[in-house]
Amino acid sequence: MKKSxxxxxxxxxxxxxxxxxxxLIIYQLLxxxxxxxxxxxxxxxxGRLLSERLKxxxxxxxxxxxIFPETPVRIEYSLxxxxxxxxxxxxxxxKWSQTWIETEAISTSE
Amino acid sequence: MKKSxxxxxxxxxxxxxxxxxxxLIIYQLLxxxxxxxxxxxxxxxxGRLLSERLKxxxxxxxxxxxIFPETPVRIEYSLxxxxxxxxxxxxxxxKWSQTWIETEAISTSE
DNA sequence: TATACTAACTTACATAAAGTAACTTAATAA
DNA sequence: TTATTAAGTTACTTTATGTAAGTTAGTATA
Numbered sequence: 020m021k022k023s024x025x026x027x028x029x030x031x032x033x034x035x036x037x038x039x040x041x042x043l044i045i046y047q048l049l050x051x052x053x054x055x056x057x058x059x060x061x062x063x064x065x066g067r068l069l070s071e072r073l074k075x076x077x078x079x080x081x082x083x084x085x086i087f088p089e090t091p092v093r094i095e096y097s098l099x100x101x102x103x104x105x106x107x108x109x110x111x112x113x114k115w116s117q118t119w120i121e122t123e124a125i126s127t128s129e
Numbered sequence: 130m131k132k133s134x135x136x137x138x139x140x141x142x143x144x145x146x147x148x149x150x151x152x153l154i155i156y157q158l159l160x161x162x163x164x165x166x167x168x169x170x171x172x173x174x175x176g177r178l179l180s181e182r183l184k185x186x187x188x189x190x191x192x193x194x195x196i197f198p199e200t201p202v203r204i205e206y207s208l209x210x211x212x213x214x215x216x217x218x219x220x221x222x223x224k225w226s227q228t229w230i231e232t233e234a235i236s237t238s239e
Numbered sequence: 240t241a242t243a244c245t246a247a248c249t250t251a252c253a254t255a256a257a258g259t260a261a262c263t264t265a266a267t268a269a
Numbered sequence: 270t271t272a273t274t275a276a277g278t279t280a281c282t283t284t285a286t287g288t289a290a291g292t293t294a295g296t297a298t299a
Contacts, residue, residue: 055276056274059276066277067277067278069277070276070277090275091273091274092274093275093276094275094276094277
């Protein structure tokens with residue numbers, strides 16, 4: 020593949036957000052720590068992909084995983100400092116969407 | 130697919146940014162109007178996908194396309210008002226990347 | 240007149256990522 | 270012994286992306 024002329028840090032940051040579901044997972048966790056099944060139903064992602072994304076985000080130091088050995092086991096996901104620092108981006112995107120996205124224009128194919 | 134509990138506007142906005150290349154194209158166009166081949170080499174995208182993404186972005190009213198019937202033809206892409214309004218998001222992501230992304234950690238597989 | 244050149248695509252095909260549904264694991268309760 | 274539950278994982282299909290070659294239109298050059 021061709022090499023870009025962009026700042027590698029910015030490119031890396033964008034590659035995180037431009038992976039499907041990643042942004043919504045982070046957005047969802049901004050409202051506080053929560054469990055796998057809560058995130059799953061809140062954003063409508065499948066277990067297979069949520070599992071994959073959470074592993075990636077943990078590896079990148081954006082998400083933290085805490086295990087509570089109850090029955091059945093409880094696992095809570097939350098944002099690290101690095102993850103929480105993404106809040107301004109989400110807030111700006113929220114603002115933009117409220118100004119520029121019309122509800123009517125959204126495809127309702129599902 | 131399951132339905133999410135998120136604001137449809139925000140979800141739609143995120144779906145734009147979380148499509149591969151879209152964010153980089155918008156970022157690139159923030160530095161001013163430019164031609165197909167310029168964007169192509171600046172961000173390292175293939176012609177096939179750049180063409181596809183620019184069409185989508187035009188349809189969404191984020192990008193404008195101007196034709197100059199010279200020889201060979203010149204076509205200039207630029208951001209609309211809606212597209213320019215995404216600048217704060219890009220600036221915040223730039224800030225975040227400079228604080229939290231280490232250059233060493235970026236995979237150099239290409 | 241025939242061939243070359245250029246930007247901006249498009250097509251055809253291979254590979255990678257995402258969607259879907261069924262299955263697994265471990266601890267404990269009925 | 271069977272059932273229940275959260276948190277995944279596996280197997281398989283469909284969609285998206287990567288890659289390279291081909292197309293189009295208007296000149297310019299041999």
